[in-house]
Amino acid sequence: GENVGLHLPTLSVQEGDNSIINCAYSNSASDYFIWYKQESGKGPQFIIDIRSNMDKRQGQRVTVLLNKTVKHLSLQIAATQPGDSAVYFCAEGSMDSSYKLIFGSGTRLLVRP
Amino acid sequence: DGGITQSPKYLFRKEGQNVTLSCEQNLNHDAMYWYRQDPGQGLRLIYYSQIVNDFQKGDIAEGYSVSREKKESFPLTVTSAQKNPTAFYLCASSPGHHPEKLFFGSGTQLSVL
Secondary structure (H helix, E strand, C coil): CCCCCCCCCEEEEECCCCEEEEEECCCCCCCEEEEEEECCCCCCEEEEEEECCCCEEECCCEEEEEECCCCEEEEEECCCCHHHCEEEEEEEECCCCCCCEEECCCEEEEEEC | CCCEEEECCEEEECCCCCEEEEEEECCCCCEEEEEEECCCCCCEEEEEEEECCEEEECCCCCCEEECCCECCECCEEECCCCCCCCEEEEEEEECCCCCCCCEECCCEEEEEC
């Protein structure tokens, strides 16, 4: 669990700045996409999801953007806080795909005080 | 508190030994899942179960076995046939039969002695 963040791309941001974490997905037929946050030694935590018929969805301090043309997903975190430091990964799923999610490998976000 | 409980948090396996990882949920969810997480990789599905007394193989089921005798419980056994068992194991559940809203446990780190 503590080694999950090794070998991952890292994004370092100043506290208070906005963060943008990107994800390229693989299946153009995916129906929904999910962002998870995973802190060291813990299980992933759901952040926000978006359906394939949407381009943008906003939550509390987070926004997910979906660009189906280039199969790209991004997570924007506004006013990044030290508690946002974690590994973030995306997942894609399809209602036809027998209960399988495809997970990305993740990006480590480090927030500098 | 409602949630998913995994135990133990750390587990060590000797050569040729079978070990069982516990997963209990009190969320009244029908579906439960086991994932394996390796450093720098996305989560991979080992087994899933949509209903009591039924379970299906995921992408990497070889060397693992599960049971679903109760709705609340979905234990995973890592058998001696699994030659590379060192990983972080995550149990999850979802209210519906699709993994759109996965709730994860805190994980078990399994290491080989």
